[in-house]
Amino acid sequence: MGRAEAPCALIVMGVSGSGKSTVAKALGERLGWRFEDGDSFHPASNVEKMRAGHPLTDEDRWPWLNAIADEIARVCGRGEHVIIACSALKHAYRDVLLRGRDDVRFVFLKGTKELIAERLAQRKGHFMPPGLLASQFETLEPPEPGEHVITVSIDETVEAIVDGIVRQLNLGGATPKVLP
Numbered sequence: 001m002g003r004a005e006a007p008c009a010l011i012v013m014g015v016s017g018s019g020k021s022t023v024a025k026a027l028g029e030r031l032g033w034r035f036e037d038g039d040s041f042h043p044a045s046n047v048e049k050m051r052a053g054h055p056l057t058d059e060d061r062w063p064w065l066n067a068i069a070d071e072i073a074r075v076c077g078r079g080e081h082v083i084i085a086c087s088a089l090k091h092a093y094r095d096v097l098l099r100g101r102d103d104v105r106f107v108f109l110k111g112t113k114e115l116i117a118e119r120l121a122q123r124k125g126h127f128m129p130p131g132l133l134a135s136q137f138e139t140l141e142p143p144e145p146g147e148h149v150i151t152v153s154i155d156e157t158v159e160a161i162v163d164g165i166v167r168q169l170n171l172g173g174a175t176p177k178v179l180p
Contacts, residue, residue, distance in 0.1 A: 005103075006081065006169075006171050007081075007103050007104055007105040007148075007169075008072075008075060008076035008079075008080070008081055008082070008103045008104065009072045009075060009076060009081065009082050009083070009084065009103070009104045009105075010024075010027065010033075010082075010083045010084070010104075010105050010106075010107055011038075011068075011072075011083075011084050011085075011086050011088055011094075011097060011104065011105070011106050011107070012024040012027065012083060012084070012085045012086070012106075012107045012109065013085075013086055013087060013088035013089075013094075013106050013107065013108055013109065013143070014087065014108060014109035014110065014111070014154070015087065015089065015111075015116060015133065015136035015137060015140055016087065016116075016120065016132065016133065016136050017116040017117070017119045017120040017133065018109040018110075018111050018116055018154055019109055019111075019119070019154050019158070019161070020038075020085035020086070020087070020109060021037050021039075021085045022158055023085075023107075023109060023154075023158060023161050023162065023165075024037075024083045024084065024085040024107075025085075026158050026159070026161075026162045027083055027107075027162050027165055027166075028083045030162050030166060031081070031083070031166070031171075033081040033082060033083050034075075034080070034081065034082050034083070035082075035083050035084075035085075036071065036082055036083070036084045036085075037084075037085050038064075038068055038084050038085050038086030038087070039085075041064055041067040041068050041071070042064050043063060043064065045060075046060050046061075046064060050132070053132065055132055055135040055139075058092075061093065062096070065093055065096040065097055066096060068084060068086055068097060069096055069097050069098075069099050071084070072084070072097065072099075072101070072104060073099070076101070076103060076104075087136070088106065089136065089139045089140045089141065090139060090140075090141045091141050091143075091144075091147070094106060094143065094147055098148070102148065104148060105148045105149070105150060105169070106143055106147060106148055106149045106150070107149075107150045107152065107165055108142065108143050108149050108150070108151045108152070109152060109154045109161070110142070110151055110152065110153055110154065111153065111154035111155060112155075113133065113134075113137055115154065115155065116133060116154075117133055120133060150165055150168040150169065152164045152165055152168075
């Protein structure tokens with residue numbers, strides 16, 4: 001099996017509570033790539049809406065998705081690499097993020113509603129209330145193979161999830177760290 005060309009950006013996606021930020025940070029550390037939390041690209045009005053327990057509409061999301069796509073274009077244009085944690089729940093959202101690029105990959109963190117609800121119940125200080133999980137699953141359009149996607153189960157440790165992603169990326173030199 002040959003070494004694959006490294007994408008310039010990885011978008012770690014999934015519903016709230018699937019571990020996007022945690023996995024993306026760990027993956028960034030493993031690969032030596034910069035990590036960005038997609039939530040930081042939300043306008044304040046979106047954050048307040050979610051904090052109040054109201055799901056975002058597509059109209060709320062377009063400026064946010066375009067801001068992330070702009071950052072990906074900047075990073076890729078400079079020949080750098082970035083990992084962004086972003087829900088990217090619908091095909092149309094992923095299309096906006098990709099903008100037709102073939103040097104960006106999605107990493108879909110797949111888990112059951114029960115496991116994610118349990119994780120959300122234990123989380124503190126995040127603006128996504130657990131009650132919005134149902135709307136996240138209703139909105140989710142799982143990525144299809146043609147969408148430049150790597151799918152991993154979240155029913156593992158963060159290290160095992162990152163190992164699986166690195167293996168599927170097939171980047172050659174980016175081998176999993178071995179603990180002593």
